[in-house]
Amino acid sequence: MQADIPRTTAALRALKGMQKEALLQGSLQHPNVLGLVGAVQQGHAFAGFIMPFCQGGSLETALRELSTSNTSLPLPQRVRVALLAARGLSYLHQRSIIHLDLKADNIFLEGPLLTSNGADVDEAVGVKIADFGLSTTLQPGQTSVAVNQGRGTDSHMAPEVRRGGNVSTSADIWSFGVLLWELVHQRPPGPDDSTGSNRVPIVPPDCQAAWAVIMKKCLRIRASERPDASQLVQELQQLL
Ligand SMILES: Nc1ncnc2c1ncn2[C@@H]1O[C@H](COP(=O)(O)OP(=O)(O)O)[C@@H](O)[C@H]1O
Ligand SMILES: [Mg+2]
Numbered sequence: 001m002q003a004d005i006p007r008t009t010a011a012l013r014a015l016k017g018m019q020k021e022a023l024l025q026g027s028l029q030h031p032n033v034l035g036l037v038g039a040v041q042q043g044h045a046f047a048g049f050i051m052p053f054c055q056g057g058s059l060e061t062a063l064r065e066l067s068t069s070n071t072s073l074p075l076p077q078r079v080r081v082a083l084l085a086a087r088g089l090s091y092l093h094q095r096s097i098i099h100l101d102l103k104a105d106n107i108f109l110e111g112p113l114l115t116s117n118g119a120d121v122d123e124a125v126g127v128k129i130a131d132f133g134l135s136t137t138l139q140p141g142q143t144s145v146a147v148n149q150g151r152g153t154d155s156h157m158a159p160e161v162r163r164g165g166n167v168s169t170s171a172d173i174w175s176f177g178v179l180l181w182e183l184v185h186q187r188p189p190g191p192d193d194s195t196g197s198n199r200v201p202i203v204p205p206d207c208q209a210a211w212a213v214i215m216k217k218c219l220r221i222r223a224s225e226r227p228d229a230s231q232l233v234q235e236l237q238q239l240l
Contacts, residue, residue, distance in 0.1 A: 058109070063104060077114065146165060158223065
């Protein structure tokens with residue numbers, strides 16, 4: 001039936017995209033990046049992939065739950081989560097992977113953010129960057145890649161991604177700056193939390209000064225002026 005053709009094409013395209021995502025994710029091995037356990041085959045076709053289950057759920061949900069119980073993530077734990085995420089991001093960038101959808105919703109936790117007695121920092125909680133559905137890999141010698149306008153999540157999108165065109169790993173650094181914002185507010189920024197056509201999140205005036213400095217560096221409009229992920233690792237390490 002002719003009417004089935006577009007649906008089949010769309011399904012094939014989706015499957016191809018999933019396969020690409022699985023191949024990429026399967027090649028990754030880092031404590032702060034969600035790896036792949038295996039792939040599911042149906043007949044000769046690829047049907048899906050299996051990931052380790054992260055008991056703590058997404059970072060976004062965990063932060064929101066803390067807010068619901070009127071709890072602020074203590075600063076040492078906040079720094080630790082950011083540091084582990086920066087380590088995962090640095091690994092991805094060393095492998096020429098641009099994530100393109102970095103946000104708390106795509107970071108998973110192996111356990112609760114806080115231990116049951118509340119203020120105690122759980123040293124063991126694992127932080128894993130996940131969801132490579134929009135990721136792209138730079139070819140050898142390439143430092144940027146053309147992306148369609150608006151690829152990713154609006155609240156976390158670097159200005160150059162919003163416009164569309166050539167983007168580099170620096171696009172993820174912008175999103176990391178928004179992640180630092182999320183870790184302070186324990187929710188993603190909304191339209192009222194940012195300014196201008198570039199949707200720059202307003203740096204919270206009452207957060208730790210060194211944290212605000214790192215956030216501002218990540219949120220520089222010019223991509224080339226943003227720090228790289230390994231610099232972020234070093235700077236966050238100093239806050240521990
Ligand atoms: N490894 C995991 N452990 C626990 N929950 C997961 C895991 N992977 C995905 N999820 C759940 O599935 C949702 C979507 O996952 P994600 O990989 O971000 O896919 P997408 O955003 O493309 O739908 C998450 O918000 C979370 O609730
Ligand atoms: Mg997701």
